[in-house]
Amino acid sequence: MDFALFQDILKTRRSIREFTEEPVSLSDIEELIDCARYAPSDTNSQTWEFIVVVNADKIKQIENFTWDRLHETAARAAEQGLEREAKLLVKSFGPYATAFSGAPALIVCLSTPYTSKFREKIFDPIAFVAPEVWEEEGLKSSCLAAQNLMLAAHAKGLATCPMTGPVLLAEDKLREYLDIPEDRGVNMVIALGHPAISPKAVPRKEVAEILRIVD
Numbered sequence: 001m002d003f004a005l006f007q008d009i010l011k012t013r014r015s016i017r018e019f020t021e022e023p024v025s026l027s028d029i030e031e032l033i034d035c036a037r038y039a040p041s042d043t044n045s046q047t048w049e050f051i052v053v054v055n056a057d058k059i060k061q062i063e064n065f066t067w068d069r070l071h072e073t074a075a076r077a078a079e080q081g082l083e084r085e086a087k088l089l090v091k092s093f094g095p096y097a098t099a100f101s102g103a104p105a106l107i108v109c110l111s112t113p114y115t116s117k118f119r120e121k122i123f124d125p126i127a128f129v130a131p132e133v134w135e136e137e138g139l140k141s142s143c144l145a146a147q148n149l150m151l152a153a154h155a156k157g158l159a160t161c162p163m164t165g166p167v168l169l170a171e172d173k174l175r176e177y178l179d180i181p182e183d184r185g186v187n188m189v190i191a192l193g194h195p196a197i198s199p200k201a202v203p204r205k206e207v208a209e210i211l212r213i214v215d
């Protein structure tokens with residue numbers, strides 16, 4: 001294994017929000033999902049699924065209903081006298097939540113319900129934790145798969161941007177539009193395409209700031 005190469009892949013991945021018009025091939029998409037599924041998951045439950053939208057009109061439709069919801073949310077805030085926040089929401093959060101609009105592919109990362117022999121035979125009978133905790137458990141593994149996918153994309157020269165903005169604003173509309181079953185969690189969407197720009201790295205906290213060693 002070449003750690004220096006791996007570090008380079010990790011450290012040069014960026015969230016990219018501008019894409020060329022070149023489509024992403026089906027074989028690239030399949031290879032990314034192949035890499036995603038090698039992520040670790042609680043008791044190998046593999047609580048992930050992916051919907052990949054490659055139709056420009058459909059991506060536009062998702063962008064449109066995200067903007068509609070943003071304007072509705074801003075109007076409600078303004079009605080409550082929060083005009084400044086409403087304006088900021090549209091001006092700052094709007095472009096952030098719709099940064100996938102120029103991407104030729106949009107990956108919707110889903111989490112599936114966490115099931116396991118542990119859960120069935122031990123945890124559920126003793127009501128070990130609240131049911132919502134199991135939803136969270138599924139989501140954790142789904143996030144790891146999403147990270148695998150983004151690193152694999154970067155290693156292939158593709159660009160990604162992980163996004164929860166459209167999910168926070170319009171999850172219900174996304175569910176309806178893509179016919180996502182109720183028992184799936186909508187984790188995040190990932191814009192995918194060929195990079196049109198090469199943005200500078202954004203700063204990271206220092207290791208000393210985020211690490212505490214217990215000896």
Ligand SMILES: Cc1cc2nc3c(=O)[nH]c(=O)nc-3n(C[C@H](O)[C@H](O)[C@H](O)COP(=O)(O)O)c2cc1C
Nearest residue numbers: 013014015017096097099161162163164165166202
């Ligand atoms: C959970 C999560 C949600 C994010 N949501 C959005 C989003 O809605 N829109 C967007 O443009 N970027 C989004 N990002 C990307 C972050 O802004 C980006 O990862 C961060 O600024 C660090 O930059 P880098 O990925 O280039 O290192 C999100 C990232 C994560 C992990």
